[in-house]
Amino acid sequence: MNHSPNDLIMLFNDLFREDYRTILVRGGSEPEYLPADQPEGLAQVVFAHGYYASALHEISHWCIAGAHRRTLHDYGYWYCPDGRTPEQQEAFELVEVKPQAQEWLFSLAAGIRFHISVDNLSGDGARDERRFRNNVLEQAIRYRERGLPERGQRFFDTLQSFYGTAQDFDESWRRDVRRLVPSHSISDRSRNTEAV
Numbered sequence: 001m002n003h004s005p006n007d008l009i010m011l012f013n014d015l016f017r018e019d020y021r022t023i024l025v026r027g028g029s030e031p032e033y034l035p036a037d038q039p040e041g042l043a044q045v046v047f048a049h050g051y052y053a054s055a056l057h058e059i060s061h062w063c064i065a066g067a068h069r070r071t072l073h074d075y076g077y078w079y080c081p082d083g084r085t086p087e088q089q090e091a092f093e094l095v096e097v098k099p100q101a102q103e104w105l106f107s108l109a110a111g112i113r114f115h116i117s118v119d120n121l122s123g124d125g126a127r128d129e130r131r132f133r134n135n136v137l138e139q140a141i142r143y144r145e146r147g148l149p150e151r152g153q154r155f156f157d158t159l160q161s162f163y164g165t166a167q168d169f170d171e172s173w174r175r176d177v178r179r180l181v182p183s184h185s186i187s188d189r190s191r192n193t194e195a196v
Contacts, residue, residue, distance in 0.1 A: 001111055001163065005047070008055045011158050016151070017042070022070075024059065026050045031058045035071050043070060053115070056106045060099040063152035093132045101139035102152050104180075108172050109159035116180055130183065137181045144173070 005026060012024040020043070021036055027046035031054055034044040045062045047055040061075065069075040077095065100116060107114035116133055148156055160166045177184060 003052050003110065003112055005050050005052050005055050007162065008052065008059070011162060012045070012055075012059060012155065015154055015158060020070075020151070022062065024055060026055075033058070033062065033065075033070075033074050035073060052112065053103075053107070056110070056112075057099065057103050059155060060103040060106060060152070063102060063149055063155060064098055093128075093135075097132075097135045097139050100136045101143055102148060104136065104140050104176070105143060105148065105156055106152075106159060108169060108176060109156050109163065109165055111163045111165050111172075114176065114180070133181045134184060137177060137184055 009024045009026070016022045021041070022043040022045060025044045025046045027048055027050075029048060031048045032046050034046060036043045045058050047058045062070070065075045069077075096117075104114045104116075116136055143152075147153055160169065165172070
């Protein structure tokens with residue numbers, strides 16, 4: 001299956017350009033969110049290097065951001081780049097749980113391989129990688145049980161429809177949990193959860 005970032009741009013822009021005055025844009029070395037700079041302008045979700053996975057990650061952040069945060073550059077969040085101290089890394093991991101859980105479900109809906117990222121290669125790595133992986137998994141399970149945020153659900157449904165992954169989603173989910181969080185056994189409640 002071919003996974004072009006151009007497909008994500010088309011799908012995202014078709015879904016959200018009119019209702020939310022927001023478009024997905026291929027960018028350079030750093031992803032960022034640029035709010036509209038004039039009343040009739042368009043906000044931009046910019047993903048790095050034209051990478052498909054980067055686009056899914058940045059879309060995940062946008063789907064979680066509330067109305068006020070979407071008026072702020074990079075949603076008003078503090079970001080410390082790769083090379084973080086243990087304390088900075090812990091703060092990073094706390095805010096990354098929901099976006100990465102949503103990105104995981106988006107990745108499965110698109111039929112691509114997801115990688116949990118602690119994004120700290122030049123630093124000391126994860127503060128507690130096992131805990132972070134489990135937190136991302138538990139959040140993804142909650143999303144499967146209760147549904148994604150409204151914009152996230154719309155995008156998830158669109159990905160499943162576009163890539164035809166709905167029928168095999170549950171099996172892909174179980175396989176991915178075993179791959180990414182091997183110490184965790186999927187409970188009966190997540191096995192019986194209908195697709196998001």
